Amino acid sequence: MKISLLLSAVALIHQANCQWPQLEFDSDTARDCVGWYDNYKGETCESVRDLFGIPPEMFHKWNPRVGLDCKPWEKMSYCIVTQERIDDTAKTATTTAPTPTTTINTAPSPTSWAALGCYTGYVSNQDYEVFLSTVFGDDDLTIPKCKNDCYLRSYKFxxxxxxxxxxxxxxxxxxxxxxxxxxxxxxxxxDTVCGGRGLANVFRAENNTAPMTTGTVASSPTQSSGAGRNRVMFQGWH
Structure with a gap:
């Protein structure tokens, strides 16, 4: 089965230093970067590429500042995995054994959300299980959009x-x-406020019930869903 490819991608995510760069980074870095290596431990560029299984051409594509010869290699944060690579890996991670497929009713986002106020926000990603925006942020963020995205991933906050x-x-x-x-x-x-610098406006779903399974249809090979992958990718990052 090719499911091992997906597990390898998930393992790669967990090896990453963090989702958010802790050092200066090149503004030309891949914009869909979701995993970073903070270069302050004295590791060589070649050893980092080998550790995360990144071909020289791919590493250069994600980090244009670094040539194929691994130069210059500076005290900076470097991209070591992108969402595109995760998605490409997941596309091939289909199971070959027949698996029951269920029809799921995805409930709409609840009509009632409680605004809990302004809290100290994201510091190390240990406060929240899923961080939906890349380091470059979401250029079209709204509160309803964030609420709905979290709700569809079965998160209450x-x-x-x-x-x-x-x-x-x-x-x-x-x-x-x-x-x-x-x-x-x-x-x-x-016209709406979305937190502050190091601060977050927090909301709680008042009726966040899990989607209900309504029936079972014929068995067929299945592919891992994007929502499930995202939940695995971000949980436990630091």
Missing amino acids: AAVQAGNSCMCGRDVDGEWPDQTECNIPCSGDK
């Missing part, structure tokens, strides 16, 4: 931060700062 970032979680463990410090307009709705 949605949080917006810095005007262009959406996060999801199963609980909230933060502090209340001065509520007026959440003052950055949403990138997709300038």
Whole structure:
């Protein structure tokens, strides 16, 4: 079965230093980068490429600043996995054995969300289980969009931060700062506030029940869903 390819991709994600670069990075880095290596431990460029199984041409494509000869190699954050590579790997990760396929009713986002206020926001991605925006942010973020994306992933809490970032979680463990410090307009709705610098507006779904299985249809090979992959990719990142 080719499912091992998907597991390898997930393992690659978990080996990454973090989803958010901790050091300076090149502005020409691949915009769909979802995993970064912070180069401060003295590892060579070649050893990092080998560790994460990245061909020289691919590493250069993601990090145009670094040539095929691994030069220059500086104290910076470098991209080591992109969403495109994850998606390409997942496309081939289909099972060969017949698997029952179920019809699922995807419930709409609940009509009632409780606004919990402005909290200390994303610091190390341990506060939230899913970070839906890349390091470059979402240029079209709205609060309803973030709520719905989190709800469809079966998360009870949605949080917006810095005007262009959406996060999801199963609980909230933060502090209340001065509520007026959440003052950055949403990138997709300038009339609405989407958190602040290091601060997040948090919302709780009041009726977030899991989608119901309504029936079983004929067995057929299945492919891993995007939502499921995203949940695995981001949980436990730090």
